[in-house]
Amino acid sequence: MADLLLKNSSQLLTMTGAGLGIVENGSVWVEGGRIVEVRGGSKAGRVIDCRGCVVLPGFVDPHTHLVFGGWRAEEFEERLAGKSYQEIAEAGGGILSTVRATRQASEEELYRLARERLKEMVSWGTTTVEVKSGYGLDTENELKMLRVAGRLGESGLATVVPTFLGAHAVPKGMKREAFVREVIDEMLPAVARQGIARFCDVFCENIAFTPEDSVQILEAGKGHGLLPTVHADELGSSAGAEVAARVGALSASHLLQPSDSG
Secondary structure: OOOEEEEEEEEEEOOOOOOOOEEEEEEEEEEOOEEEEEOOOOOOOEEEEOOOOEEOOOEEEOOOOOOOOOOOOHHHHHHHOOOOHHHHHHOOOOHHHHHHHHHHOOHHHHHHHHHHHHHHHHHOOEEEEEEEOOOOOOHHHHHHHHHHHHHHHHOOOOEEEEEEEEEOOOOOOOOHHHHHHHHHHHHHHHHHHHOOOOEEEEEEOOOOEOHHHHHHHHHHHHHOOOEEEEEEOOOOOOOHHHHHHHHOOOEEEEOOOOOOOO
């Protein structure tokens, strides 16, 4: 990797000391892909004049559903008008609406859409992004989504960390218990064989998967080398935080309504 000098930035954010650690008219010297000096650097290499710009560390976005088909922006309006997430889902919206559109989309179409979204994220400063599956809800389409996430990482736009979220919702026409077995017995082994995910996630919620379901799935994921993470206590107190603690999850997302013990 070529050496690099970022010089003359109007503001350089070092994140040291109090606040943002702002250095006025700062420079950064990079060797072999690593920052080695701030306000210095004199060796030959690529030079970027950052006059009039702010130089800051890249944002890490640890929870995204970047790969999906369709669009559900109208649901924000419905939520603002007073409808609950559950009411929207029962009327045909929510996760299962996106599942239908994602299943219908080809891998190339999903990649094209997701790449444009990722380019916009990068333009705002994101350099590392976690990308979840979860809109396939069957082996074929979950693998399709994870392959797209892998291709996004290979594109070089940003560092992409793929997460398997097969247990995002129960597919229409299936019993929850049967789907949990499908996730554990079919999906997880397929994901592990292809080596296309780093984390395993579960939507532990009163309208989705129980704490017992979630522990089963996350422990099975650990058995396949996938690190556990949890969607927890978003729509109500659903013991998601307790699940995260029990399985040693690296993170728990949302946590809007955890119990006191959670």
